Amino acid sequence: MAGSEVILPEEARKRWRALEWAWVPGAGLRLVLQEIPQYRGRIHQWAWVANRVAGLGTLLFLTVHILDTALVYFIPTWYEHAIALYRHPLFGLGELILVGCVLWHGLNGLRITISDFRPRLWAAEIQARLILWTVVAFLALYIPTFFIMGNTILQKGILGR
Amino acid sequence: MAAIPKVAPRTVPVIRPRLEVWLWTFMRVSGVLLIPLAFGHLAIMHIINNVHNINACFVYYRWNVLFWWRVYDALLLFLAYIHGLNGLRHVIDDYVHHRGWNQALKWAAFIGGALVILIGTIALIGGVRVTALPEGCPPLG
Structure with a gap:
């Protein structure tokens, strides 16, 4: 539909953002450190x-x-x-x-x-x-x-x- | 009632364990062996003895008079360090996603680890040099 936006779930958004950092060594560590307190x-x-x-x-x-x-x-x-x-x-x-x-x-x-x-x-x-x-x-x-x-x-x- | 389709007998390829499977097995086997080995080592070195009464003389007598302790220490060296290096490999895979860095770190861990094991092995075979013995520790005749 024109003009509509697909709203990604928060998790998918975060992973998408992490991908932009994938060239940085330890980007995965960054992601994990962010997620550890939220993972429950x-x-x-x-x-x-x-x-x-x-x-x-x-x-x-x-x-x-x-x-x-x-x-x-x-x-x-x-x-x-x-x-x-x-x-x-x-x-x-x-x-x-x-x-x-x-x-x-x-x-x-x-x-x-x-x-x-x-x-x-x-x-x-x-x-x-x-x-x-x-x-x-x-x-x-x-x-x-x-x-x-x-x-x-x-x-x-x-x-x- | 539908007829049960006939299936021709066929050969199923045997799945050969690949490197990952061998390493998984090694982690379990070495881990179980390390429980008595490492706990025993800690009990002897940190509870029954401690860093205040351990010195070169202690190591000298332990390795020479009681030869089997060298075998014990060799088992600890190989099992624990390879177990640790493989653990480190998993950690690098988990956190370092950049391909070049991932490979570089794993090679560095592999080469550095091999070097540490080599140094440990040479020292274990060579034993304590008499010049390391403190005062009042007579070398074996």
């Missing part, structure tokens, strides 16, 4: 976000960790300096975060693997329950770990005993 994927979405952030964080640390341990062979005299850095309380905080990341990534990954082999479990309501159980398992393991490691950081790293 409930606990499922946050489990996914946490899994991704934890995975990337672990990979970053793993890179540093493989290289610093390799010093024992390549530049032996530097190894002690590298370890001394890890003893700093700020690295202690990073260590606490790292252990949390690995724990969540592992437990959440186990949930995904089990669900993949029992596809009926992928029903959204069942997943919501499974994710809650994953959170419970995570807290059950992480809370004592947090206190044991936090105690070491406080006693040795900060108070120097």
